[in-house]
Amino acid sequence: MTVHVRTLDELLHAPLEADSDLTTQEYLVNMGPQHPIAHGSLRVVVRLDGETVKEVIPVPGYVHRGVEKMCEHLNYRQVIPYTDRLDYLSAIMNNWAVAKTVETAAGIETNDRIEVIRTIMAELQRLQSHALWWGVTGMDLGAYTAFLYGFREREIIGEIFEETIGARLTMNYIQPGGLMYDIKPDFAAKVKKLLPYLKDCVEQYETLLSGNVIFQERLRNVGIVDGARAVALGCTGPVVRASGVPLDLRATEPYGAYGKVQFNVVVGTVGDCWDRYYVRLEEMRESIRIIEQLIDGIPDGPYSTIRYNVELTLPEGIHYGQVETARGAFGVLIVSDGKREIPYRLHFRSPNFNNLWVVTAMAPGWRIADFISIQSSLDLVIPDIDR
């Protein structure tokens, strides 16, 4: 029995056919790694017939850094700053995934204060991520002004992070057994002041893009994928929720303080780009709701239950932990040999890597412009795909 291994060259040099009665030839174009839609450096080879997409071949790897290999030489605390650099728009949530896995495996207890602060920070980050995504989607569809509005909100939330954590993008905030810093005394007041502003911003987003007929036409009924197919294609996060599957780890497997708060899992009905767009917009409102419920009663307690320099060794075996980031289920799979304080093997289940695959099923049959809408509605962060 032999297993046939193919190469990209083989694929790209396959003969191109004329698909219609007219003798127009199909052609290949490279959307990326240097292309405005690549949002980083993702290469997608698209086979086109005129304006119509026939096939999509994603070719990631341009920011592949071998993080998993690196992590085999780092202890669990040192792994966490590297997770910042996977999905950099969900840095805190990625930190949380590792911290949670280590805590569960090593049996480290945390307290309510830690969990509540983690939840608030994660939701602020989700807001930040969705605000930026909203702007980027606007830019992809030609509304450049939206891009700058999205960035403005992102920076305003970033200021809260900077005050508490000292960093705006790569935070390394959530540590096994606690947090890197305690919140400042005026943190709650500042967040409470921010929330009405953010609510107002979401309304502005509605006015500028959601209510715009061109925008609706660009997204509605484009790139439809139904619930069962989305699940089979490994989608998580807003992508699968837009198809009507309420798969949200915050609700199905509550962690942190999510079990104590009331919030809705936002789901769509059709599973097109519009649903994926609006699910995120509604999620911003839900995030604001979650923060509102938690911000008033942050319990007292220490901000870390273990000392920083304590040796963290996980028991032998497979440990898996996951959180719902802004883009879907981020999982950490640690295989520990039980002897050293570094993982034997560490694997990141990144939501973007899995969400990217759905584009091969969604895009064929649509036009180039729809391909832009589809890829934009997936909200891909390239370093998380490549790891």
Added chain:
Amino acid sequence: MDPESLLALVETEHPSIRRRSHADRPAVSVPSGELLAVMTTLRDHADLRFDLLLTLTAVDFPGEDRFELLYRLYSTVHGLWLIVSSDVPRSRPVAPSVSSLWPIAEWQEREAYDLMGVLYDNHPDLRRVFLEDDWVGYPLRKDYQDEYMLELPK
């Protein structure tokens, strides 16, 4: 369904599987010859319906001459979690592809092939994902070496 009855159910369907010790979640170990049959049961059995393949990866154990393939499954119907593991020999790392059951496996298996060198049989399009086609070796293997790497500790 609690983890215990889940494992019992899987065991009655496929007696050849073993329960995994050292796992913080329900986990089973499957002989690679039966992997596809077990996976089909897991996906299609009315009480299981594991329809979401969250993670597919491989772990290298050069000392024991095996790759351990890890599959992490979730059932959106019953809310069940399961880790399935299967060993393939390191000298001949061929495993059946589960891409016919979960389309996403096609993508994830390509990653496992690219970085670990596990060959998936009946995979529709087995080629490297991240690295170039002419890359020599599989970087996540424990004995991987190239000229740009730090030396491994003795």
Added chain:
Amino acid sequence: MQFVHTMAAAAATNTTWTPQTLADRAVDSVPHSLWLTAGYFLLAVVGVAALLSFLGMALIYIERKIAAHFQCRLGPTRVGPFGLLQTLADTLKLVFKEDFVPPKADRSLHMLAPFLALLVPVVLLALIPYSPNVQVADLNIGILFITAIGGFGVMGILIAGWSSNNKWSMIGAMRAGAQIISYELSATLALLVVVLFSGTMSLTGIVLSQQEGWWIWRGHAAGFVAFLIYLVASTADLNRTPFDIPEGESELTAGFHTEYSGLRFAFFFLAEFINMFTVSALTATLFLGGWMPFHVGDWTGFNAAMDTIPPGIWFLAKTTAVIFVIMWFRWTFPRLRVDQLMHLEWKVLLPLGFANLFVAAVVVLTELYPFPLGK
């Protein structure tokens, strides 16, 4: 101003007053002195060239500032006071950049295309009545000429896209061809409404015909609808958002001018802005009364006050207003898809344009103007 009054009165009383364009003066001066003729021609050329470069830079600066303030930014502030010299600095940069021609491109056509793209708006600049007596040439078939020359504008884009030997350029050029040719129809239909109303194709004649009220409201709904159709269709002709699919940055990187750099890229850039000015000036001339001051019925005092503002200022103000609207569209709306663009033209604008033309014809035949012509 007495001057405007005189002319308007002359037009209203059907006396034979003809505006003096540069072309007229040049022709008139032939019997007297050929040097004078040459001088008039030189004046026309220098005037248009000066206007061209000034407009290009001014409009780019204005667009940047407006876009910045729409987006809660400041825009250029570093070069010169208020960043006024930023465009100049950028132009200098573009001049000194390498003029790159892709190895497999059709070299001669690749180099020719930017000039073709710039040619059309420049020719049209000559037809616009900026003010009474400030016009290069007043053709009695002005509208026909505009339509004919305007249709030629797509050639530059098509040639640029084809000769670049780049897939993105090619797609962009094909999109541009389809789009501009389609929207030319609606634009022409809207122009025809004005021709019907004013009974002349000469641009000065059209301006003078709006003495009693601008066509945008004097032509019943038909005038207003024609104005809207022309605004939309000309924005599409300009390839500006929401109709910028030939460039469509996030789709086609830069569309038809992907392979252009340096001065030749600057020419495309300039062509876009000059085109915008030309289109806005035409909109102002045809629908908003050109250099005519704003008058309201028999409010004599108000009308006299309006007359004190020079006609050139009126013309500029109206043109600027239209330019602002076009920029406003760009910095608010997302981009249409190709098929939606075609849908809008062939299934919405074009039928609406025909219906509108019919209504306009009825209005003209029945002479049901809201403000009767001054007799």
Added chain:
Amino acid sequence: MIHAIKVAQEERLFAGKSVSVAVITRGRPPGYLRVAFSAVTGLLRGLWLTLGYLWSPEAIVTRQYPENRATLQLTERFRGNLRFKFPNEKAQEDHAAFIEQLAHETQTHAHVAADLVREENETRWYHNCTGCGKCQEACPNASIKVFTRQGEILEDREVDRFVWRLDSCMFCNACVQACPWDAIEMTGGFENAVYDRRLLVYNLNRLAGPRINYIEEEENPDVRKRMVERRDRYGGEVPLNGFALPNLPPVTTPMESGSRAIDADAQARLT
């Protein structure tokens, strides 16, 4: 054309439990005219929103960065350049004022006072570091190398050079967290652009010697003086791909060709 957006809350059974979901549905406003009307008003509302921003200069968020250095406020926890904490530094911040005061107090000429200060000034650089190397162990990128030496007076290991590589630092704050002696901190410094990567290697300590409290317990000024030694720059090897990781030897092939000691010219710019 345009559609209306509705969000309805309901309970849905999913994955074996009841989940509260908000379902997004869409409806078409009845009638062609109504659709056209809401399409046009939608466009106009968007235009109105952007126009509002055009007219409100207070909404501008631009910060004129290099010009606003004087007023630029970074937060207290901002994670910029790493530096040593010098507990005595604050007391001696204003040199000139200190010399003047000293000259006045001791009734001497200014240059004598300045000499005194130069000696006294060493206390300014007393630090908290014991050279335990916890930071070096905690660093995920091997950006820190603590060279220790055998102390003459205290007969204990003490810090000789504390070398920090900005070029491979990712500002994760692990070293600061790991330090048991509170000897280092991350500051607001972030303007680090240089033309040579080797200039991004910093020697953080100014004095090789024991921790501040050991020095200050010593009462004999001469002994104190012998306990410390000036350290200005790091002139050692700077492998371009990092120091050795705690449990890995340094790189031997082939990128090392780029590694070189800092030349004298570069050293001059390092301070």
